[in-house]
Amino acid sequence: MNVRTKITAAFCAFLFVAAVPDLCQAQGFFQRQAPETKAQAQLSFAPLVKQAAPAVVNVYAVRREQRPRNSFMDDPFFREFFGGGRQGQNRVQQSVGSGVIVSADGLVMTNHHVIEGMTEVKVALADRREFDADIILRDQRTDLAVLRLKGLGDNKIAFLTLGDSEQLEVGDMVLAIGNPFGVGQTVTSGIVSALARTQVGVSDYQFFIQTDAAINPGNSGGALIDMNGKLIGINTAIFSRSGGSHGIGFAIPANMVRVVIDSARGGGATVRRPWFGARLDSLDREKAEALGLDRPTGALVASVVEKSPAAESGLRRGDVIVAVDNQEIADPDAFGFRYATKGISGQSSLSVLRGGKRIIVPVRLAAAPETRPREPVVIRSRSPFAGLTIMNMSPAVAEELSVDTSSEGVVVAAVEDGSNAQQVGFQKGDVIVSINNERPAVSKDVERLTSQRSYRWIIQISRGGQVFTQQLFGG
Numbered sequence: 001m002n003v004r005t006k007i008t009a010a011f012c013a014f015l016f017v018a019a020v021p022d023l024c025q026a027q028g029f030f031q032r033q034a035p036e037t038k039a040q041a042q043l044s045f046a047p048l049v050k051q052a053a054p055a056v057v058n059v060y061a062v063r064r065e066q067r068p069r070n071s072f073m074d075d076p077f078f079r080e081f082f083g084g085g086r087q088g089q090n091r092v093q094q095s096v097g098s099g100v101i102v103s104a105d106g107l108v109m110t111n112h113h114v115i116e117g118m119t120e121v122k123v124a125l126a127d128r129r130e131f132d133a134d135i136i137l138r139d140q141r142t143d144l145a146v147l148r149l150k151g152l153g154d155n156k157i158a159f160l161t162l163g164d165s166e167q168l169e170v171g172d173m174v175l176a177i178g179n180p181f182g183v184g185q186t187v188t189s190g191i192v193s194a195l196a197r198t199q200v201g202v203s204d205y206q207f208f209i210q211t212d213a214a215i216n217p218g219n220s221g222g223a224l225i226d227m228n229g230k231l232i233g234i235n236t237a238i239f240s241r242s243g244g245s246h247g248i249g250f251a252i253p254a255n256m257v258r259v260v261i262d263s264a265r266g267g268g269a270t271v272r273r274p275w276f277g278a279r280l281d282s283l284d285r286e287k288a289e290a291l292g293l294d295r296p297t298g299a300l301v302a303s304v305v306e307k308s309p310a311a312e313s314g315l316r317r318g319d320v321i322v323a324v325d326n327q328e329i330a331d332p333d334a335f336g337f338r339y340a341t342k343g344i345s346g347q348s349s350l351s352v353l354r355g356g357k358r359i360i361v362p363v364r365l366a367a368a369p370e371t372r373p374r375e376p377v378v379i380r381s382r383s384p385f386a387g388l389t390i391m392n393m394s395p396a397v398a399e400e401l402s403v404d405t406s407s408e409g410v411v412v413a414a415v416e417d418g419s420n421a422q423q424v425g426f427q428k429g430d431v432i433v434s435i436n437n438e439r440p441a442v443s444k445d446v447e448r449l450t451s452q453r454s455y456r457w458i459i460q461i462s463r464g465g466q467v468f469t470q471q472l473f474g475g
Contacts, residue, residue: 045175045187045189048175048225048227048229049175049177049187051229052160052175052177052223052225052229053126053177053185053187054125054126054127054157054158055100055101055102055157055158055159055160055223056098056099056100056101056126056160056177056178056185056222056223057098057099057100057101057108057123057124057125057126058096058097058098058099058123058124058179058185059095059096059097059098059099059108059110059114059115059121059122059123059133059147059221060094060095060096060121060122060123060124061094061095061096061097061114061115061118061120061121061122062093062094062095062118062119062120062121062122063093063094063117063118063119063120064119064120093117093118095114095115095116095118096114096179096218097110097111097113097114097115097179097218097219097220097221097222098110098114098177098178098179098218098219098220098221098222098223098235099114099123099147099221099222100160100221100222100223100231100234101149101157101158101159101160102159102160102161102162102231102257102261103159104156104157104159105148105152106131106148106149106152106157107146107147107148107261107264107265108123108133108146108147108148108149109144109145109146109147109221109234109257109260109261110144110145110147110220110221110234111143111144111145111220111221111234111236112138112139112140112142112143112144112145113143113220114145114220114221115135115138115145115147116138116140117417118135120132121133121134121135121147123147123149125157126185129155131149131150131151131152132149132150132151133147133148133149133150134147134148134150135147136148136264136269137260137263137264137268137269137270137271138269139260139263139270139271141271141402142252142256142259142260142271143236143252144234144252144256144257144260146260146261146264160223160225160229160230160231161230161231162230162231162232162254162257162258162261163225163226163228163230163231163232163254164232164254164255165209165232165233165253165254165255165256166255166327168192168195168209168226168232168253169192169195170191170192170193170194170195171191171192172191172192172226172227173189173190173191173226173227174189174190174191174192174211174213174224174225174226174227174232174233175187175188175189175213175223175224175225176188176189176190176211176213176214176215176219176222176223176224176235176249176251177222177223177225178215178218178219178220178221178222178223178235179218179219179222180214180215180216180217180218180219181216181217181218183218188213188214188215189213190211190212190213190214191211191212191213192209192210192211193210193211193212193248194209194210195209195210207253207256207333207334207336207337207338208236208250208251208252208253209224209232209233209250209251209252209253210248210249210250211224211233211249211250211251212248212249213249214249215235215249215250219235219249220235220236221234221235221236222234222235223235224251230254231254231257232251232253232254233251233252233253233254233257234251234252234254234257235249235250235251236250236251236252253337255341256337256340256341258341259271259273259340259341259343270400272344272367273340273344273367273368273399274309274339274340274342274343274344274348274365274366274367275308275309275366275367275368275369275395275396275399275405276308276309276310276339276363277304277305277307277308277309277310277311277395277405278301278302278303278304278305278308278310278311278315279301279302279303279404279405279406280299280300280301280302280321280332280335281299281300281302281332282296282299282300282331282332283296283297283298283299283300283320283331284296287300291318291320291353292356293320293353297322297328297329297330297331298320298321298322298329298330298331298353299320299321299329299331299332299334299335300318300319300320301315301316301317301318301319301320301321302317303317303406304316304317305395305405305406308395308405309363309364309365309366310363312363312364313350313361313362313363313364314361315350315352315361315363316354318354319352319353319354319361320352320353320354321335321350321351321352322351322352322353322358323350323351324338324339324342324348324349324350324351325338325342325348325349326349326351342365343365344365344366344367345365345366346365347362347363347364347365348362348363348365349361349362349363350362350363367396368394368395368396368398368399368405369394369395369396370394370395370396370397371394371395371396372392372394373392374391374392374394374397374413374443375391375392375442375443375444376389376390376391376413376443377389377390377391377443377444377446377447378390379421379446379447379450381447381450381451382453383420383450383451383454383457384420384421384424384457384459384472385420385421385426385435385446385450386419386420386421386450387415387416387418387419387420387421387422388412388414388415388416388419388421388426388446389412389413389414389415389416390410390411390412390413390432390443390446390447391410391411391413391443392410392442392443393407393408393409393410393411393431397411397413398411401413401428401429402429403429403431404465407431407462409431409432409433409439409440409441410431410432410440410441410442410443410445410446411429411430411431411432412426412427412428412429412430412431412432413428414428415427415428424472425470426461427463429463430461430462430463431461431462431463432446432459432460432461433460433461433462433467434458434459434460435449435450435457435458435459435460436449436454436457436458437458455473456471456472456473457471457472457473458470458471459471459472
């Protein structure tokens with residue numbers, strides 16, 4: 001055996017031994033030892049794939065609806081600027097993605113964007129069995145959704161056990177399993193390229209596992225598994241300029257997936273997370289120097305909501321949070337992920353820099369309170385607001401809709417597809433500041449104000465911390 005052959009054999013042996021440790025031990029050799037038999041040289045990921053692949057499924061989602069006739073478009077002014085389009089016709093929307101069975105009783109995890117707006121879901125298993133599924137929890141903030149297979153009966157199904165994503169290290173080998181481009185189940189391999197990736201722009205809780213295992217459209221909702229065959233992430237996004245894999249894919253860590261599963265098992269339609277009650281900002285070099293920090297890392301407390309857990313703990317404006325339960329954080333996104341996985345009981349310890357000193361601040365873990373009834377109201381009047389669902393603001397509603405918890409008044413909880421409100425441009429989470437110069441205090445006020453006929457509407461809303469004023473004509 002020449003030198004080149006020996007080096008190649010040794011390198012292959014190292015990769016395979018790292019990938020399949022149990023099988024390697026059974027063959028009786030150790031890492032970094034060249035293969036001595038044909039069986040040793042043929043080691044592969046096949047045992048892991050056989051174990052995990054049956055639990056990865058295809059998810060087919062459909063939305064069938066009668067497109068409503070939009071009375072607001074009877075006005076020639078609005079029809080000219082927004083377009084009338086065809087109305088009153090049936091339309092069908094479809095979506096295809098992947099999913100992972102995570103329990104023997106038929107719970108399936110997938111991405112929220114795979115089933116967003118859909119009303120019917122079918123799940124196809126790797127062995128070609130098909131089941132209808134109920135959507136039991138949608139969580140746009142994490143881009144996760146939980147399905148339950150219907151009519152499972154005595155049918156046995158494979159499922160994956162969740163691993164601990166905190167134990168991952170950069171360089172660990174991983175497999176991605178899904179249904180890219182709808183061609184059928186596909187397995188790709190790679191390594192963990194980075195951890196705690198934020199600023200990706202996929203969900204509210206940005207703290208992704210980055211991998212170079214090929215992930216393509218259709219892989220969304222599929223499994224990222226470790227070398228023990230455990231689910232350590234849900235594949236959710238790719239970085240691509242062409243629509244194909246460029247070796248940069250992102251997965252939602254298993255520890256966040258576990259929070260969503262626990263909420264679904266608890267019977268809730270929404271995920272219950274601990275309420276913090278403070279607005280956090282990122283640090284740049286100038287802010288860090290002004291605060292006497294040697295580097296711009298951590299989450300800067302910009303404001304604190306009265307009577308919130310943050311306020312009760314004594315946190316102040318200007319404090320810098322650098323760790324949650326001894327786990328360092330680099331920015332507000334990292335804090336949001338760490339804090340959201342802590343549950344809603346007990347307490348968490350924050351490491352805080354204040355006045356050049358590092359102190360430990362205990363914070364009570366509790367769900368956001370509903371300080372006043374939601375009183376949802378659906379606007380049906382012939383106005384730009386038709387199709388909005390309005391709710392009274394509270395810390396609980398603000399948390400669910402990702403709105404600043406210091407906001408008061410009323411908020412848009414939903415916007416009906418094809419409605420006047422959607423075509424005008426309203427978005428979920430908009431805080432309605434005023435209507436024709438009158439400030440609504442409760443949801444019933446919006447119903448009253450929009451029931452009045454008006455040819456001119458002056459609307460002021462708050463969105464993402466900015467206040468916008470819009471003037472519309474017609475109604």
